[in-house]
Amino acid sequence: MEAFLDTFFNIDIMLQALPLLLKGAVVTLKLCAVVIVLGLCGGLMLALGALSPRRWLRWSSIVYIDLFRAVPPLVLLVFVYSGLPFAGIRLSPFVAVVIAFFLNNSAYFAEVFRAGITSVPKGQSEAARATGLSPVQCMGYIVLPQAVRNVLPDLLSNTVEVVKLTSLASVVSLSELLYSANMARSVTYNSSPLVMAAILYLAVLWPLVRVISRYQRGLAVN
Amino acid sequence: MTASRTMLEIHALEKRFDQTEVLKNIDLKVGEGELVFVIGPSGSGKSTMLRCCNRLEEPTSGAIMIDRERITDIPRRDLDRMRLKVGMVFQGFHLYPHMSVLKNVMLAQVKALGRSKPEAQARALDMLDQVGLKHKADAKPAELSGGQQQRVAIARALALDPKVMLFDEPTSALDPELVGSVLKVMKELREKGMTMLVVSHEMAFAREAADRVVFMDGGYVIEQGPPDELFGNPKSDRLKAFLSRVSGNEAA
Ligand SMILES: Nc1ncnc2c1ncn2[C@@H]1O[C@H](COP(=O)(O)OP(=O)(O)OP(=O)(O)O)[C@@H](O)[C@H]1O
Numbered sequence: 085m086e087a088f089l090d091t092f093f094n095i096d097i098m099l100q101a102l103p104l105l106l107k108g109a110v111v112t113l114k115l116c117a118v119v120i121v122l123g124l125c126g127g128l129m130l131a132l133g134a135l136s137p138r139r140w141l142r143w144s145s146i147v148y149i150d151l152f153r154a155v156p157p158l159v160l161l162v163f164v165y166s167g168l169p170f171a172g173i174r175l176s177p178f179v180a181v182v183i184a185f186f187l188n189n190s191a192y193f194a195e196v197f198r199a200g201i202t203s204v205p206k207g208q209s210e211a212a213r214a215t216g217l218s219p220v221q222c223m224g225y226i227v228l229p230q231a232v233r234n235v236l237p238d239l240l241s242n243t244v245e246v247v248k249l250t251s252l253a254s255v256v257s258l259s260e261l262l263y264s265a266n267m268a269r270s271v272t273y274n275s276s277p278l279v280m281a282a283i284l285y286l287a288v289l290w291p292l293v294r295v296i297s298r299y300q301r302g303l304a305v306n
Numbered sequence: 307m308t309a310s311r312t313m314l315e316i317h318a319l320e321k322r323f324d325q326t327e328v329l330k331n332i333d334l335k336v337g338e339g340e341l342v343f344v345i346g347p348s349g350s351g352k353s354t355m356l357r358c359c360n361r362l363e364e365p366t367s368g369a370i371m372i373d374r375e376r377i378t379d380i381p382r383r384d385l386d387r388m389r390l391k392v393g394m395v396f397q398g399f400h401l402y403p404h405m406s407v408l409k410n411v412m413l414a415q416v417k418a419l420g421r422s423k424p425e426a427q428a429r430a431l432d433m434l435d436q437v438g439l440k441h442k443a444d445a446k447p448a449e450l451s452g453g454q455q456q457r458v459a460i461a462r463a464l465a466l467d468p469k470v471m472l473f474d475e476p477t478s479a480l481d482p483e484l485v486g487s488v489l490k491v492m493k494e495l496r497e498k499g500m501t502m503l504v505v506s507h508e509m510a511f512a513r514e515a516a517d518r519v520v521f522m523d524g525g526y527v528i529e530q531g532p533p534d535e536l537f538g539n540p541k542s543d544r545l546k547a548f549l550s551r552v553s554g555n556e557a558a
């Protein structure tokens with residue numbers, strides 16, 4: 085028992101590793117912020133494209149969405165970071181991660197937005213257009229607010245996925261939370277830093293996951 | 307009533323969805339301040355005709371004039387300005403569920419008409435008062451009965467000062483005891499001189515309030531005239547058959 089605690093819950097080592105882990109956590113947060121904001125914006129644009137009456141725009145959006153939902157994000161990341169240099173494009177780990185995860189995430193967010201927009205009854209936009217609102221105003225004031233409300237749990241779930249996804253960035257040596265924890269593990273010959281990283285992820289994501297389940301239960305009741 | 311001038315004119319209107327011809331050579335005039343009723347069996351093209359009048363549906367050919375402007379010639383990107391002149395009320399109300407009643411009535415005034423917020427709010431409260439729902443201004447649509455929702459929808463359209471009001475079966479989705487409140491608002495509107503084109507199955511209301519009744523079937527206007535004449539002395543067999551079917555339903 086003592087050996088177990090010593091290997092996984094060693095307080096001294098945790099304290100020692102704390103500054104490094106916090107630095108990693110900051111990188112993870114930055115990464116999440118950039119990827120989530122870009123993913124949401126890109127996803128919305130793609131969803132609008134996929135629902136556009138213009139054929140070429142619709143088809144190219146749908147192809148993009150299907151493609152990047154099908155390719156594993158780790159494959160994308162390794163390709164962007166290690167594959168592109170062969171074409172003379174060399175990116176920093178951070179930029180490579182942002183690009184790879186943007187491609188993946190925007191496709192997922194697009195699918196969620198698209199489901200949300202199509203869930204709003206057609207009568208809503210017809211009523212709005214009949215009062216002289218422009219297509220953009222109709223989308224912004226009438227359709228999107230209802231669409232987002234209808235798919236809020238899915239948007240949040242997707243956001244949780246993004247946060248978890250960022251741990252993949254450790255494979256390209258970006259010193260985010262997992263990478264820093266693993267670094268601390270190899271220096272201290274002790275797994276406690278990894279446990280601490282897991283606890284940090286848990287601390288951020290558990291409340292979010294709770295909110296999602298409550299919200300989904302609420303929707304089921306209504 | 308002799309109409310002083312024509313407010314809405316439909317000329318040789320045709321509408322096709324892919325291969326199906328839904329409207330065939332429709333001619334119809336509505337004078338200023340007139341209330342014209344459109345009746346006809348399901349699928350006869352009543353909604354489609356109404357929706358062509360604000361270009362929610364694109365006519366295949368023909369012309370529609372509103373207040374002497376040929377709205378069928380307006381380029382698609384300029385439709386919004388025209389739609390301000392044409393109020394529309396739907397069978398399903400279509401109030402915006404995420405906004406208060408007051409916001410529902412204010413939104414297009416501010417965003418499409420360019421009124422200031424205080425001005426739009428004053429106007430919205432005025433309109434809500436007119437339909438008897440000023441006290442519900444802060445409620446959400448879901449908290450209202452169907453009849454109340456439809457009256458808010460009417461207020462939302464009226465707040466933009468339209469020249470013509472189009473009603474597509476405004477009472478068909480309502481419980482019978484709520485129909486009266488909506489018809490009362492429509493009657494008051496007529497007394498104020500609003501030009502109205504109404505698709506509805508409320509025959510008693512047509513008799514009482516309509517200046518003219520138009521009977522459509524199979525995409526054609528078959529017969530039209532004052533309500534007494536049309537209901538009392540139908541000429542075409544199709545109208546006779548339709549009227550006996552409808553009165554049969556009402557008796558049942
Ligand atoms: N968007 C559309 N695409 C294809 N066909 C359509 C479309 N809208 C209407 N139609 C067809 O046009 C015909 C007329 O429809 P419309 O809704 O105008 O009839 P209506 O007289 O309003 O009937 P109801 O009393 O049932 O409302 C119907 O046969 C319908 O199937």
Ligand SMILES: [Mg+2]
Pocket residue numbers: 352353354474
């Ligand atoms: Mg109809």
